Amino acid sequence: MPGVEGFMYPNEVELQWSVLIVLYPFLTGLVAGAFILASLERVFRVDAVKPTYRLALLTALAFLLVAPMPLQLHLGHPERSYEMYLTPHRTSAMAMFGFVYLWYLMAVLLLEIWLDYRRDIVMMAQSTTGLKRWIYRVMTLGSSNISERALAIDERIGYLVTVIGIPSAFLLHGYVGFIFGSVKANPWWSTPMMPVVFLFSAMVSGIAAVMLLYMLATWARGQKIDMRCVDTVARYLFYTFIIDFSLEMLDLIHRIYESDESFRSLDFMVHTKLYLSHIVVQIVLGTLLPIGLLALTQVLDLTELDRKRIYVLAGCLTLVGIFAMRWNVVIGGQLFSKSFLGYTTYKMGLITREGLLAAVALMLLPFAILWVLVKLLPPWPESNPTRQNGCV
Amino acid sequence: MFFKDAGHLFRLAAVFLIGLLLFLVLRNTLVPKSFGQYGHFRGSALADLAARPVNFAGHQTCEGCHSDVLEKKKDGRHARVNCEACHGPLAKHADDPASVAPEKLDAAVLCVRCHEANAAKPKTFPQVVSADHSNGLACDTCHQPHSPAITAGGAK
Amino acid sequence: MNLTRRHLLFLLPSAAVAWKYVLAGTPESAPNYSMANHWWGMLIDLPKCIGCGNCVRACQMENDVPEGYFRTWVERYHVSEWDMENPKVDSPDGGKKGFPPPREEGGKNFFVPKLCNHCSDSPCTQVCPVGATFDSPDGVVLVDKTYCLGCRYCVQACPYGCRFINPKTNTAEKCTLCYHRITKGLTTACCESCPTGARQLADLKNPRDPIHEFLKTHSVHVLKPHMATGAKVFYNELDGSVR
Numbered sequence: 001m002p003g004v005e006g007f008m009y010p011n012e013v014e015l016q017w018s019v020l021i022v023l024y025p026f027l028t029g030l031v032a033g034a035f036i037l038a039s040l041e042r043v044f045r046v047d048a049v050k051p052t053y054r055l056a057l058l059t060a061l062a063f064l065l066v067a068p069m070p071l072q073l074h075l076g077h078p079e080r081s082y083e084m085y086l087t088p089h090r091t092s093a094m095a096m097f098g099f100v101y102l103w104y105l106m107a108v109l110l111l112e113i114w115l116d117y118r119r120d121i122v123m124m125a126q127s128t129t130g131l132k133r134w135i136y137r138v139m140t141l142g143s144s145n146i147s148e149r150a151l152a153i154d155e156r157i158g159y160l161v162t163v164i165g166i167p168s169a170f171l172l173h174g175y176v177g178f179i180f181g182s183v184k185a186n187p188w189w190s191t192p193m194m195p196v197v198f199l200f201s202a203m204v205s206g207i208a209a210v211m212l213l214y215m216l217a218t219w220a221r222g223q224k225i226d227m228r229c230v231d232t233v234a235r236y237l238f239y240t241f242i243i244d245f246s247l248e249m250l251d252l253i254h255r256i257y258e259s260d261e262s263f264r265s266l267d268f269m270v271h272t273k274l275y276l277s278h279i280v281v282q283i284v285l286g287t288l289l290p291i292g293l294l295a296l297t298q299v300l301d302l303t304e305l306d307r308k309r310i311y312v313l314a315g316c317l318t319l320v321g322i323f324a325m326r327w328n329v330v331i332g333g334q335l336f337s338k339s340f341l342g343y344t345t346y347k348m349g350l351i352t353r354e355g356l357l358a359a360v361a362l363m364l365l366p367f368a369i370l371w372v373l374v375k376l377l378p379p380w381p382e383s384n385p386t387r388q389n390g391c392v
Numbered sequence: 393m394f395f396k397d398a399g400h401l402f403r404l405a406a407v408f409l410i411g412l413l414l415f416l417v418l419r420n421t422l423v424p425k426s427f428g429q430y431g432h433f434r435g436s437a438l439a440d441l442a443a444r445p446v447n448f449a450g451h452q453t454c455e456g457c458h459s460d461v462l463e464k465k466k467d468g469r470h471a472r473v474n475c476e477a478c479h480g481p482l483a484k485h486a487d488d489p490a491s492v493a494p495e496k497l498d499a500a501v502l503c504v505r506c507h508e509a510n511a512a513k514p515k516t517f518p519q520v521v522s523a524d525h526s527n528g529l530a531c532d533t534c535h536q537p538h539s540p541a542i543t544a545g546g547a548k
Numbered sequence: 549m550n551l552t553r554r555h556l557l558f559l560l561p562s563a564a565v566a567w568k569y570v571l572a573g574t575p576e577s578a579p580n581y582s583m584a585n586h587w588w589g590m591l592i593d594l595p596k597c598i599g600c601g602n603c604v605r606a607c608q609m610e611n612d613v614p615e616g617y618f619r620t621w622v623e624r625y626h627v628s629e630w631d632m633e634n635p636k637v638d639s640p641d642g643g644k645k646g647f648p649p650p651r652e653e654g655g656k657n658f659f660v661p662k663l664c665n666h667c668s669d670s671p672c673t674q675v676c677p678v679g680a681t682f683d684s685p686d687g688v689v690l691v692d693k694t695y696c697l698g699c700r701y702c703v704q705a706c707p708y709g710c711r712f713i714n715p716k717t718n719t720a721e722k723c724t725l726c727y728h729r730i731t732k733g734l735t736t737a738c739c740e741s742c743p744t745g746a747r748q749l750a751d752l753k754n755p756r757d758p759i760h761e762f763l764k765t766h767s768v769h770v771l772k773p774h775m776a777t778g779a780k781v782f783y784n785e786l787d788g789s790v791r
Contacts, residue, residue: 007637009662009709010618016700016713076698076718083678083697085415086423089432094701095677106408118400141407143400150397157401184775185671185707261633338709339791341637424695430583433682437692438583444728447610448737470743477602477741481609505646506600506743512624512650512657513598517744 006342013344015334018354020070022330023362025176025198026323027067030366032173032199033206034060035109035165040236042162048232054379055217056210057113062370064105070362071097073353093179104172108165114139115158117377119146135376173202180329187262188333193251200244205322207237212315213370215308221380227304231297234311237318238294245287248325265340273335273343278328286321290314447481450474454482457489461538468539469518478502478537503531581731586686587753588725589780590739591762592661594787596746599624599659603738603747604644610726610737617712618642619723620663620738627789628655635789660783660790661747663738664689664710664723665771668778672702672711681720687752687780688727693719707775725749752780 004013038056040046072078088095114121122144125136174195180186181194211233218225255263270278293314297307331346349355395402429435454475455462465471476482478497485492509519526533534542599622607613607620622643626636640647643659650657666689673681673689680696683689696719703711703720714721726736734740735749750759762768762784769786770779783790 007623007639010621010639010642011703011712012709014712016703074699076700076713077696080678080695080697082422083680083695086419087427087432087679089676089679091674092677092701094675094699097677111404114404141400141403143403145397145399147397150400153398153401179701183671183675183705185705334704338707339637341635341791427679430685431682432679434679434692434695437682437690437695438684438727440692440694441690441724441727442581442731444611446729446732446734448606448729448734448740450729450734450740472745473743474740476606477743481606481737505602506598508646508649510599510647510649511653512626512647512659514595514658517598519598 003345003347004342005344006337007339008337008342008344009339012337015331015344015346017330017334018074018346019327019331019348019356019359020074020354020362022323022326023070023359024067025173025202025330026205026326027063027070027362027366028173028176029198029202029322029326030063030206030209031060031067031104032169033203033208034063034210035169035206036203037207037210037233037236039162039166039169042159043166046232048228049236051226051229051381052210052214052233054116054377055214055374056206057109057116058373058377058379059210059213059366059370060206061109061113062366062373064101064109065369066362066366068101069365070359073358073362093175093182096175100168100172100175104165104168108161108168112158112161112165113377115154115161118154119151120377122146132376170199174199180333185338186333187260188266188336189329191251193247197244197247197251200240200247201322201325203240204237204244205319207233207240208315208318208322211237211311212319215312215315217374223380225308227307230311231307234294234297234307234314237314238291238298241287241291241294241318245291248287262340265336269332269336269343273345274328274332277324278332282321282324282328286317286324290317290321293317446483448476449481449483449486451476453486457486464536464538468541470538470540499531499537503535503537580733583684583686585753586730586751587780588666588687588730589750589752589759589782590663590666590725590736591748591750591759591782591784593746593748593784594658594660595785596744597622597659597661598744598746599643599647600743601643601646602741602743603661604642606737606741607723608644610729611724613721614714614716617714617721619710619721620661622647622659622661624650624657624659625787625789626650626655626657627787632787632789635791637791656787658787660786661738662708662710662771663781664706664725665708665777665779665781666723666725668780670777671705671707671775675701675705677701684727688725688730689722690724690727691720691722693717693721696720707772707777750780750782 001013034056037049038053038060041049041053072081075081084095084098088098118140121136121139123146125133125140125144128136177195177198180189180198181191183189211230214233215225215230255266290313293310296302297310302310334344335346336343351357424434424436426435426437427433430438451474458475461475465473479494482494485494504522507519507522509521513519531537601622603620604618604622611619613619620642621639623637623639624643624647628636638647643661647659666687668683668687670683670689673683676682677699678695678697680693681689681691681702693714698713698718698720700713700720703713706722711720711722713719726734726738729736730749736747739747739749748759751757752759759782763782766784768782768784770777770782771786771790772779
């Protein structure tokens with residue numbers, strides 16, 4: 001059979017989950033990671049990262065809005081997806097999706113953004129005209145109370161929302177890890193480490209994404225990049241990356257040592273079919289190189305320009321590496337036969353519903369949405385003078 | 393005092409409540425009535441699945457009309473081979489024997505499917521290398537499929 | 549006794565509950581069939597399998613299985629000597645047209661028919677997010693194709709590779725144990741067309757079913773027992789090399 005080496009069960013030859021299912025955990029990972037970065041400021045009082053606070057929230061929202069789209073495109077019957085809300089099967093991790101998503105969107109992210117921006121929304125509802133005015137007026141929910149007391153209440157509630165938001169973000173992305181990690185039929189996926197590895201790699205990708213977006217947006221607006229802020233973000237990226245890398249290495253070493261029934265087949269797969277995506281892209285270019293680069297900035301006393309260059313390079317490599325990790329988990333888990341006797345090939349379509357074009361479009365869409373959000377709710381520190389503890 | 397300054401929060405809570413009510417109403421209307429009848433699934437699915445038309449009639453149905461063939465078969469090596477194993481699905485023929493005729497079978501294709509020699513077949517199973525076996529003659533020249541043993545006079 | 553409103557208030561709800569239990573016994577279109585009396589499985593007697601592929605063809609014809617997908621299939625194993633972990637396995641078109649003579653002689657060769665194991669603790673129904681695939685009260689794992697979203701989670705969760713997505717309906721599909729036949733007293737299409745009796749439908753709740761005696765007197769296995777799926781397809785003399 002074309003594309004098949006060795007023996008595969010006849011129904012296994014065709015892959016079930018495509019590049020869109022690779023994209024989904026990547027997107028929710030960015031959401032979770034961006035939110036954790038925002039919570040660093042709000043809950044853990046890391047003042048240095050303040051300039052990225054609002055941008056991180058908007059980034060999380062932009063990616064969260066796009067996140068269900070690859071899933072809908074992938075379903076055989078997207079028009080039936082509402083069934084997950086009506087008759088969720090309580091033993092299925094996937095059934096959680098609808099509720100966790102809705103909870104995170106409504107009760108965490110939108111609420112936190114609304115509470116943080118409310119003063120600006122009310123003011124813009126009064127100062128703008130035309131369509132924008134109506135949008136802002138709807139967002140005020142009819143209340144124009146921005147007295148000291150009201151804002152103090154908002155601050156308090158917002159703090160609570162962020163505190164609840166951290167485990168909610170963990171749940172939003174952790175359950176995806178559990179979806180894979182709990183499948184006993186698939187030894188590449190089945191491990192209790194899966195949700196943890198997913199989470200830490202999500203945090204890495206989210207922090208890197210916000211760091212890059214902040215640097216890009218600040219440069220595009222002709223403003224000066226706050227180096228104390230970026231240095232701090234990069235430091236958190238470095239620490240989180242070390243933890244993520246350690247977890248993945250632990251999983252690898254454990255597999256090699258135990259060498260169970262599946263190991264020979266998986267090992268062969270990693271060295272042949274996944275060589276480029278796993279060894280070259282994920283491990284070397286996407287993990288070791290960025291960690292090394294970030295380590296340099298921690299150990300050596302580099303100039304501001306050098307540090308910026310390294311952060312950009314490390315950030316981009318990180319995002320590529322984390323995408324590769326999702327690819328290797330999702331696609332890799334379907335390339336080998338559950339008989340451990342053969343392998344198949346992933347034939348990615350180009351213009352099909354689940355093809356490359358759709359994936360690229362969905363990857364770019366959050367940036368388009370973010371652009372709109374940034375126009376509607378400017379996250380820049382300069383346009384937010386009431387916040388006293390900025391680091392300008 | 394608190395209520396005046398938290399007015400916006402109460403409005404938000406109202407929005408959430410309306411949303412929840414809407415969800416509950418939709419849920420009641422959209423969930424299929426038989427859902428949960430026997431478990432977490434649509435109970436009438438069982439009836440839907442059981443209602444599929446049958447294509448293989450089953451050997452008892454064949455033997456109802458073709459008892460003569462059953463007689464011939466019952467002492468031979470093919471006694472336990474069901475009719476439709478060779479003749480294919482014939483429920484349509486059983487429903488309307490006059491107008492739906494079974495297909496003519498090709499011995500050259502049919503017999504070798506089971507009896508072509510293959511190392512993976514059980515050693516005790518009768519198998520031959522068909523190319524060397526019959527000098528090009530059709531299987532039913534010597535073997536009558538309903539009672540395949542060869543007697544002195546060749547096929548009956 | 550005069551039936552007052554108060555009596556009705558007690559009687560009607562209890563009657564409703566009782567009716568529910570009556571209904572539980574009868575899928576509507578099979579009048580003499582009561583689900584509570586059956587617990588379905590299958591027996592595969594491997595020494596009898598000749599790899600003719602009748603079962604694969606019959607299933608396809610009975611259930612409109614699309615080309616290239618298989619509700620049941622036959623694998624051929626070639627095991628050389630002692631290396632049980634590296635058998636050579638093939639299944640040309642699922643064994644639908646039988647098997648060509650093997651390339652390698654010697655060693656041990658045999659056929660293994662496979663199908664959905666109708667697990668009593670099935671990992672596939674566990675992961676279905678909406679309840680489109682389910683365990684029937686009589687032990688058959690089924691798919692409600694009007695409810696299935698086509699998310700493919702169940703296909704991933706099945707350790708045996710018996711599920712696929714039907715390209716016409718875009719829903720999950722697999723062996724139904726010919727539910728439409730067994731509820732009418734017929735056997736499955738694959739068992740009906742098996743010429744050697746290698747495949748036999750088994751009703752574990754029927755005291756007269758030969759399966760009970762067979763299980764007591766033969767060395768019987770299930771596929772991938774370490775997965776603890778409660779599989780109900782029993783293989784007689786399953787070799788250790790079978791994956």
